[in-house]
Amino acid sequence: MLSIPPRVLTVFLATLKERGVEPALHTSYRKWLRYYLDYCSKYHLQTTSPDSPTRFLDKLGQKNQAEWKVRQAAHAVSLYLDKAVVGSGEGKSGKQGIKRPPAEPAGLRDAVGESFGKWAKAHADLVAVIRTKHYSPKTLKSYVHWARKMQDFAGDREPSSLTxxxxxxFLTHLAVECFVSASSQNQAFNALLFFFRHVLEKEFGEIRDVVRAKRRPYIPVVLSRQEVDSVIRQLQPPYDLVAKLLYGCGLRLFECLKLRVHDFNFDAGLLTVHDGKGKKDRSVPLPRLILPELLAQLERVKKLHEHDLRAGYAGVFLDNLLEKKYKNAPRELVWQWFFPAKTLTTIEGTMERRRYHLHERHVQKAIKSAAGRARLTKRVSSHTFRHSFATHLLQANYDIRTIQELLGHSDVKTTMIYTHTVPSRTVKEARSPLDFPPAEIDQRI
Incomplete structure (x- = not known):
């Protein structure tokens, strides 16, 4: 793919800043300009020809690009053609300089729409507010996704005009035409409520008569202990130890991969999970069976840390606030990932080399492959180990409230789904305890 000429890029970036395009979107705008220039080169089109942008946008549509992406691409190309075309043999004198296109490309302004710039700013504001409130990256991704879906639904209308x-x-459209689940519809509602309150700075008011997506009963996939062991046996290090913690402590995958050295208290036999779902912390007992493996992994982390320090790396990734407060923390042992990535990541711009943790996608892929090699006939993911953890505790007659605390659920109703995965042991017949034989009471106690 063609690279953007340096002079073109310099002027284009200045144009983005001048036109108020949020810095968070600059990378995307550069990408669309690069795609446009590459498209014109591939099909031998002049970049300033009135037909070139229209053909480029049609091509994006044929590739089933989301409408908001097509709009963003159109806006990027429009800014390039409006002010950032650098003369390179196309000018009358042949001198390098800024040159306007001969005419505004037909239909381009209509494709962009006056509202696009305001939507771009609204999306950037949404990202800024979410980051200010320190919400999780998954929440950020979800809320931005639904805001863009709302933009597609609204067409060319400005965000401030939404009611x-x-x-x-939109919510009715999701249920009736898109057939989304009840949880997805609720997620869209929460995202738009946040968008209205914190970006548009207005309230929904009452929303009545919305067609609700049908809530289907959910019964999680649960493995037997033998099946858990068979999958783990098929995993290579360090993925096998990740799976043992997922099952042995009931962790979510992101909670497990975000573990740092200081989260393990081997003396007390406790593991502290920081910033779990909902930014909540909790402590869970460490499985005694895998303590030797955990200590061996800690030694590997120490050796890798020493090697990284000698290589002059900049440290691990930390939350921005933590790094500002503890400037040396990224290079300290206690802040190192317990499951570090195999390679260092180079930060674009600063060229710093930092270490990230194992990628979720790699773990999921490894678990799926291991389940296949184990010849299981169930759908197995990383979350299946967490489901199995809760179900096996329930089978062992653990109190539902205890399981709720170990899982980090805010509402016991969420934990109650596991009661559907085990046979009921409740006595159905109503009897007075006076009618119980003493031996039966002693047995139940």
């Missing part, structure tokens, strides 16, 4: 009726129509 509760528009939200009602």
């Amino acid at each position: 509760s009726e528009d939200v009602k129509g």
Whole structure:
């Protein structure tokens, strides 16, 4: 793929800043300009020809690009053609300089729409607010996703013109035409509520008569202990130890991969999970069976840390606030990932080399492959180990509230789904305890 000429890029970036395009979107705008220039080169088109942008946008549509992406691409190309075309043999004198296109490309302004710039700013504001509130990256991704879906639904209307009726129509559209699940519809509602309150700075009001997506009963996939062991036996280090912690402590995958050295208290036999779902902390007992493996992994982390320090790396990735407060923390042992990535990551711009943790996708892929090699007939993911953890505790007659605390659930109703995975041991017949034989009471106690 062609690279953007340096002079073109310099002027284009200046144009983005001048036109108020949020810095967070600059990378995407550069990408679309690069794609446009490459497209024109591939099909021998002049970049300033009125037909070139239209053909480029049509090509994006044929590739089933989301509408908001096509709009963003159109805006990027529009800014390039409006002010950032650098003369390179196309000018009359042949001198390098800024040159306007001969005419505004037909239909390009219509494709962009006056509202696009305001939507771009609204999306950037949404990202900024979410980051200010220190929400998780998954929440950020989800809220931005639903805001863009709302933009597609609204068409060319500006975000400030949206009302509760528009939200009602969108939520109904999701249920009736898109057939989303009840949880997805609720997620969209929460995302738009946040968008209205913190970006548009107005309230929904009451939203009535929305067609609700049908809530289907959910019964999680659970493995037997033998099946858990068979999958783990098929995993290579360090993925086998990751799976043992997922099952042995009931962790979510992101909670496990975000573990740092200081989260392990081997003397007390406790593991502290920081910033779990909902930014909550909790402590869970460490499985005694895998303590030797955990200590061996700690030694590997120490050796890798020493090697990284000698190589002059900049440290591990930390939350921005933590790094500002503890400037030396990224290079300290206690802050190192317990499951570090195999290679260092180079930060674009600063060229610093930092270490990240294992990638979720790699773990999921390894677990799926291991389940296949184990010849299991169940759908197995990383979360299946967490489901199995809760179900096996329930089978061992652990109190549901205890299981709730170990899982980090805010509402016991969420934990109650596991009661559907085990046979009921409840006595159905109503009897007075006076009618119980003493031996039966002693047995139940």
